[in-house]
Amino acid sequence: MSLQRALLVKELGKPVELVHDHPIPLPGPGQVQVRVSVAGLNPHDQRVRDIGQYISPPAVLANDVVGKVTKLGDGVTEFALGDRIAYQAQFTKEQSQTGLQEYTVADVLAATRIPASISDDQAATLPSNIFAPLVAIFDTFEIPAPWTPDGKDFDYNGTTILIVGGGTNCGKFAVQLAKLAGIGRIIAVGGPADELFSYGATHVLDRHGGYDVVMSRIKELVGDDLLYACDTINPPEDQILALNALSSSKKGILATLLPRGLENDSRIAEKKAGFVWHKVIGSSHAKPALAVEFWKRLPEYLEQGQIEPLKFTAKQGLEATYVNEALDAYRDGRSVTRVHVHI
Numbered sequence: 001m002s003l004q005r006a007l008l009v010k011e012l013g014k015p016v017e018l019v020h021d022h023p024i025p026l027p028g029p030g031q032v033q034v035r036v037s038v039a040g041l042n043p044h045d046q047r048v049r050d051i052g053q054y055i056s057p058p059a060v061l062a063n064d065v066v067g068k069v070t071k072l073g074d075g076v077t078e079f080a081l082g083d084r085i086a087y088q089a090q091f092t093k094e095q096s097q098t099g100l101q102e103y104t105v106a107d108v109l110a111a112t113r114i115p116a117s118i119s120d121d122q123a124a125t126l127p128s129n130i131f132a133p134l135v136a137i138f139d140t141f142e143i144p145a146p147w148t149p150d151g152k153d154f155d156y157n158g159t160t161i162l163i164v165g166g167g168t169n170c171g172k173f174a175v176q177l178a179k180l181a182g183i184g185r186i187i188a189v190g191g192p193a194d195e196l197f198s199y200g201a202t203h204v205l206d207r208h209g210g211y212d213v214v215m216s217r218i219k220e221l222v223g224d225d226l227l228y229a230c231d232t233i234n235p236p237e238d239q240i241l242a243l244n245a246l247s248s249s250k251k252g253i254l255a256t257l258l259p260r261g262l263e264n265d266s267r268i269a270e271k272k273a274g275f276v277w278h279k280v281i282g283s284s285h286a287k288p289a290l291a292v293e294f295w296k297r298l299p300e301y302l303e304q305g306q307i308e309p310l311k312f313t314a315k316q317g318l319e320a321t322y323v324n325e326a327l328d329a330y331r332d333g334r335s336v337t338r339v340h341v342h343i
Helices: 043-051 120-124 127-140 169-181 193-199 211-222 240-245 288-303 320-331
Strands: 003-009 017-023 031-040 064-072 084-088 103-107 111-113 160-164 185-189 203-205 228-231 252-256 275-279 313-316 339-342
Touching: 031 084, 031 120, 043 320, 064 103, 064 120, 064 127, 084 103, 084 120, 084 127, 111 288, 127 169, 127 228, 127 252, 127 288, 160 169, 160 211, 160 240, 169 185, 169 193, 185 211, 193 203, 203 211, 211 240, 228 240, 240 252, 320 339
Parallel strands: 160 185, 160 228, 185 203, 228 252, 252 275, 313 339
Antiparallel strands: 003 017, 031 064, 031 103, 031 339, 064 084, 084 111
16 A cells, blocks of 8 residues: 555644655545645634544544646546646545645545636635535525526525625635625625625625624615625624524525524524524535536636635645644634645
8 A cells, every 4th residue: 555644633632743654545436636735724624633523533634625636536537637626625534535645535526627827825725615605605595506597587686695704714705606696785794895895795894893883784784684694704602693684574594604503592683584594514525516516617717707716825845833833823713814735
């Protein structure tokens, strides 16, 4: 068996460690082997390392992966040897797909070809951060994706979406996806106004001032008509803002990227028509039909500037020190510019 270097979670709550004897995976049907160039770290990687979310040790982190195709599995026609691809690794205990190792395998359904105009680092900002809001908008909200037959008759321009946590990476991509679909009013709470306006936000609201002040800013724009709200940042106890912004007379939908709050919370405003509250599972493997169609179209969106990659910080080499530093910063609630590991 061929071996490689990898950074492993050997024990929960402990720093990742470099090993030199990790097996190199081979692609199965519908998969490709990838020589990794960039692995992107996300906040959930800290939870994987420290509490075992999705995994059990020993495990490899980083679900956002970029590299070149080195082997093709049976039946693969979508990619060729040498293609540069970005992909989202599956959120499972199986560790052949995650990126902090030299070679991985990728499922074709969760992969996209990288245009020549986009760098490996730019591509690595995309997979998990764009797919979660994609699911929120075009699955949880049941707004038809613009490439579907149902999209021809949907009134995108007459639709309003509220995005709480506009300054997060998922929030920024949520704005871009809403703009891509032609949503008429895209309201972001929090985040850099100029950047969010450039992505397509129609309104950017200050998140400061307390619950009542921020709610009044939202209600001034939406009245009692808001049907779609996405919270990209808040823990369960703070999702009440987005929920109470929804209409009380029409049935609205709240999509959250963190676990949802309690539906018997006494702070919930009266909802005469009820409401739907969903925790979004932003996994390509959980939504394969949506994934295949989106990843197929993403290269064109990137080339046309309809989707723009986000900011990152690059670190050179498969080194445990700066991976642990980034994960510790997420754990401690410090501001983190997305970290990319060059392998």
